[in-house]
Amino acid sequence: MKANVIIIGSGIAALQLAKKLRHDLNxxxxxxxxxxxxxxxxxxxGISVALAARDDPYKHYQDTLEAGRYHNNEKAVREMTKEAPSLIKELISEGVPFDRDESGEIKLGLEGAHSENRIIHSGGDATGKNVIDFLLSQTHHIKIAENMTVYDLLIEDQRCVGVKVKDSNGKPLSIFADHVVIATGGVGQIYSFTSNADTVTGDGIALAYRAGAELADMEFIQFHPTLLLADGKGAGLVSEAVRGEGARLRTDDGTYIMEEVHPYKDLAPRHVVSQTIYQTIKNGKSVYLDISSIKNFETRFPTVASICRENGINIDTGKIPVVPGCHFLMGGIKTDVNGQTTIPGLYAIGEVACTGIHGANRLASNSLLEGLYFGKRLADFINDTPTEAQYRYMTLNHPRKKRSQYNLPEIVDIKKSMMERTGISRHQESLExxxxxxxxxxxxEWLGADLDDLPLEDTQKVFMLISSWLVTKAALQRTESRGGHLRRDFPQENQEWEKAQIILQLKGDRVEPIKIKITT
Structure with a gap:
């Protein structure tokens, strides 16, 4: 089977790309x-965009750098925040139902680390659903294959020329293409507490690394401050917009825990809030989100209210029990400004990519914007690139080795160990x-193994192992605390590390141990 473009994943970056690609492309x-x-x-x-009269893209740019602790690619941030208003105005003109106030103007909310009200929503707290539904309505010409797991990339002459995929029954198939795009999301499910979809298990990270692509910034994991805590588990996300509307974090005895921590208090950058909640819980106190000041909570936040009801939490008490959980990967597959990886023919967009936009910590509501922005940029690049369709005989540069005997951990053990040792608070001893x-x-051995005959459940375990290993390896290497990376043994930021990236890559004609280099 052949195509001009294969897109792995179906999030906002993938669908924006599909919408913007030429209709003559397969x-x-x-x-x-x-x-x-x-x-x-x-x-x-929601989606962050400078639309207010008192706001401008430069303020948005500055807030993004501050949240990212100045580890960002400043040029990429500047270009994205500059183009954000036109991207959103296009969606508005096409009919995306963003929320409006009584005068008919687009509502602009406030979230953590933003200096201005610039968050637009759709359906209150259903922004992602509504935008995805819209993009899907614009892609009827695109072939979508569900329940298909990509488990390897096809490489010929150091170029990516296709993928290996299995259906839900484990039947393998090779598909070849001029352009292969990874848009699989991050690594959230390698942690026991996470806001991520069940499918987000680091597949794209493992695929790219096994193929020899460069990865960057894998140590920077954002832990969302407020997952609903029910029966000892993270039961769903309590949007940061709830705090934007006035909710405050407190303990059982009524102490507001963010009061003396940061000038923005409950709307401090996410790493600050998450680490404060984590330490409070470690000290033996439960943490709640006090929502008593928010009128018509169920109308304003229907999704959050529904999650609470489903888990037996009575919001009429005015407080919601919360716990931090893995939310977003700032690092990923290293790309240029168009989404190109270090392997020709292979691209990455969305959370799986490391574009430099987020630096060491993502600014709230910049993720959907990033997906829209880079989906469009990559579409423009591919639309202007002549298709070749010349690959007939495919071989892998790195011959894969069959494994007849192996031992893999249980998924629950991977998740629990990552949360405990490579989670919100890290230390050399726990990382080692x-x-x-x-x-x-x-x-x-799994980095060079043939996965053709491996059951899908074991393939997922392998990808989770590899992704967990990469995060832990990078976290051990960065001997400072910055953004989403907190080292108890190196609690301060180090100026020498500000623009330094840890690059992880397999090199050579055979599988070798991990290679790490520091670039500035």
Whole structure:
């Protein structure tokens, strides 16, 4: 089977790309579950854009750098925030139902680390769902294949020329293309507490790394401050917009925990809020979101209210129990400004990509914007690139080795160990312990293993192992605290690390141990 463009994933970046590609191109979207099973579809928060009279893209740019602790690619941030108003105005003109006030103007909300009201929503806290539904309505000409798991990339002459995929029954198939785009989301499900969709298990990260692409900034994991805590588990996201409307974090005794921590208090950058909640819970106190000041809460936040009801939480008490959980990967597959990776023919967009936009910590509601922005940029690039369709005989540069015997951990053990040792608060001792645990399952052998005959459940375990290993390896290497990366043994930011990136890549004609280089 052949196509001009293969898109792996079905979130906002993938669908924006599909919408913007030329209609004469043969495009296939491959998604390992249903097309609406994505982090984008679950997104309760809005989209950040400088539309207010007192706001401007430069303020948005400055807030993004501050939240990212100045580890960002400043040029990329500047270009994205500058183009954001035109991207949103296009969606408005096409009929996306963004929320409006009584005068008919687009409502602009406030979220953590933003200096101005610039968050637009659709359906209150259903922004992701409404935008994805709209984009899907614009892609009827695109072939979408659900329940298809991509488990390897086809490489010929150091170029990506296609993918290997299995259907829900485990039947393998090779599909070839001029352009292969990874848009699989982040790594949220490698942690026991996460806001991410069940399918977000680091597949794209593992695929790219096994193929030899460069990864960057894998240590920077954003933990959302407020997941609903029910029965000892994270039961769903409580949007940051709730705090934007006046909700405050408190303990059982009524202490407001963010009062003396940061000038923005409950709307401080996410890493600050998450780490404060984490430390409070470690000190033996429960943390709640006090929503008593928000009128008509159920009308304003129907999704949050529904999640609370489903988990037996009575919002009439005025408080919601919360816990931090893995929310967003700032690093990922290293790309240029158009989404090109270090392997020709292979691209990455959305959360799986490291574009430099987010730096060490993502500014609230910049993720949907990033997906829209880079989906369009990559579409423009591919639309202007002549199609070749010349690959007939495919071989892998790195011959894969069959594994007849192997031992893999249970998924629950991977998630629990990552949360405990490579989670919100890190230390050399715990990171080394986690690295030893992960490597006891022969990580390096899996980097070059043939996965053709591996059951889908075990393939998922392998991808989670590899992604967990990469995050832990990078976290051990960065000896400072910055943004989403908190080292108890190196609690301060180090100026020398501000613009330094940890690059992870397999090199050579054979599988080698991980290579790390610091670039500035």
């Amino acid at each position: 495009v296939i979207i491959l998604t390992k579950s249903q097309v609406t099973t994505s982090n984008s579809y679950l997104a309760q928060g 312990k986690q690295l030893s645990y992960l490597e006891s399952y022969q990580i390096e």
